[in-house]
Amino acid sequence: MPVKLDQVPAAALRPMPLRLWRWLMALLPCVAVGLGLTLWKGDGALAQEPLKFWLFALGLPVLAWGLLLGLRLLVFLGAQSAADGWDRAREAELSRLMRRGRRSQQILAVSLRTALDVGDEGSGLLNGGSAIRVRSSWQGGSVRHSRLVVDEALLPEEQLGGQLAAVLGDLAVVLAKLPADKPLALLLETSSAIEEQRLVEAWTEAWRLSGIQQATTRLEGAGLAVIDHWLDRRIDDRALLLVVAYQFAPESVEGSAETVVGLLFGNRLTQSTITPMAYLHRPEAVDKGATESLGRSLQQALDWVPLAASQITAVWKAGSDAAGDPLITQAFDKAGLPVSASKELHDLDAALGHAGCATPWLAIAAATESVRAGGGPQFICSGEGSERVWAWCSVVMPPAV
Template sequence: MPIRLDKIPPLALRPQRPRFLLWLGLLLLFCLLGAGGTLLFGDKTLLQRPSDFWRMALSIPILVWCVLGFGRVLLHVGQQGAADGWDEAREVDMIRKIRQGRRSQQVLAVSLQTALRQPEDEPATQLEVLLSGTMALKSQASRLDGATLRHSCLSCDADENPEAILLSIWAQTLANLAPTLAQLPDDQPLALLLDTDIGLPDKQWRRVWRQAWRESGIRQCIEPVDGSGLAALDQWLDQRIGDRALLLVLAVQFAPQQPEGTAEAAVGLLFGNRLTQTTLAPIAYIHRPEQERKPTPDDLLYAARQALDWVPLESTSIERVWRVGIDAQRAVDFASVLSEVPMPVNKTGLCNLDAMLGHPGCASPWLAIAAGTQAIARGVGPQFIFSGGGAAAGLWGAVLMPVSALLK
């Protein structure tokens, strides 16, 4: 559930204090009315007894004034107490929401495969190519129908069996994660999030997936979880932050139905809860992502600022910005946000994965998290991720932090 601090009700309106001059004027008015009433309706012999006259003329007005004044004081005290109670409850709610909003996940293991990685390459080689801005987006044969389209793919061999390619992709992803999982006990629960867009029939690709898992040698049992994209991570932070289970995300875009301008990518990420996971040393921390509510510059600006506030972190501390899964029509909004929130936008500080690879679809946020985590492992500082997953979904902002920065 999104944490909206801007929707927290305002402070209570404070009651106005009783005005001294007004009540002094009322006292004088009551005394005049009392004296006038006594002259009109009192015994005429009272004028010959001044002490009795003034006692009768003033006692009742002063008594009425005291009763009204006491009632006004009680009303003020009650309103003040109600306002204090509202403000205290508001502060407790705000503190709870801030603590909930500032939850984060450990990034424990990463696997990343894009068109810029050759089978024999080390992960560091792919990262170097990514950070250098090398283009993998080019015109080549589509995997499904052979049409020549501009896209990037994980294997350039159009004649190769798609099932065999997909099996090798998943096998490589799991092989990259297996050494980390091998350090955990066999009874360590794993929650598996499969975030996929695969242009093969479900029955076909799921059979390939099960084969890859069986052959991976990973001992832990998995429990599937529903969801997709950063919304699934946001939900995990809300509902399962105290779980012993680790969240294993496998995101694949492979042979999409409309490959024009897209990128094939395979990502594996292992997340741990900071409250329960102490066996593995984290590589980085991914803080609560924030999604824009409407596709407008103002909403995207709010999301970016709120994502930074969850750390909390000054925008000038960000060393690299990742842009991925953002359609061309939102480029103006993206540029507007960067002008309002100062971040590094030079050639070395901004990495446009869409321009290099194409649109990674469902793998977009996970691709940026994986690449940013690998950059942090090499000593780069805080990262900011702008990501989307399609034209209909709102864009997200998220901060990826080095472990050392949170220990200071």
């Protein structure tokens, strides 16, 4: 579940300190009242016994004043001790949440296929390449979108199988460095109008061709919520997280992007065989319908690293709807992210189109490729479009930082 620091109760209210000068001033009326009552109620015999007279006139008022002062002091010390205990518990909870919030995952391998088809996808995106244009779609007709390089002699599911096999083959090279009994958790996200059974067959054949030896366990969930959950529940797990996401032959072609993305994540506590390419820090959700949530989530994502906005070298934006796009740009500028130059802000929607369920993974893969090319810390804002979450903010860090 998301780490919400703003839900930690506030610090305890401190008790009002004792003002000694007020108590000293209160002593005078007490003495005056005691003296007056003694003179008024005392008989003649009392006047003949000075010690007894002054005991009633001064001693009893001072004793009562001292008892009240002592009682007030005990109440103050008790409230102070309770406040100290509350604040210690609060600090311990904040420290626990900060440690949990600042968890990250190793990015061990990346494979990316887009319509740029330049061999090095990351380089094409970094250089401002664009592949979205009016072209024929798999449904027929011409619409504005980006499409993977296709072989018209092959069926759509065969074309997809080839792309999946290429991505899995890249990941298999890294997985071959690990023992065959290394557990793998697999998240497969798909978006396609192709019949489900044909998609399953394409995936099964691509997996067979990849030669990956590790046994896999399928995960439920979607998007960066899976990463958030993994960091909470499985940070000390021996298993690696394998994410494969694609959008191919989508139902809605206008403005879409065909892409196949593969990512391999490892846990810092349990994986030391493979040198990480980069680190993905905890993603922060932007709640739907709360405009102030964007700036808050953006800053929290930076704080999880921790990192100043001025240290970010590139910003990746993907999956934002037309209405929300200005809000994202304003939030970037307000936070001080380096988006003044086009080379620092990479709009994947403008370069490729909307990649559907593959959007967040495409952004992470592109940012990781940028790190591999020598770039510094990368900031990502990727749309989700679920009922509760509008977007996710996260940071990809070079391994040496």
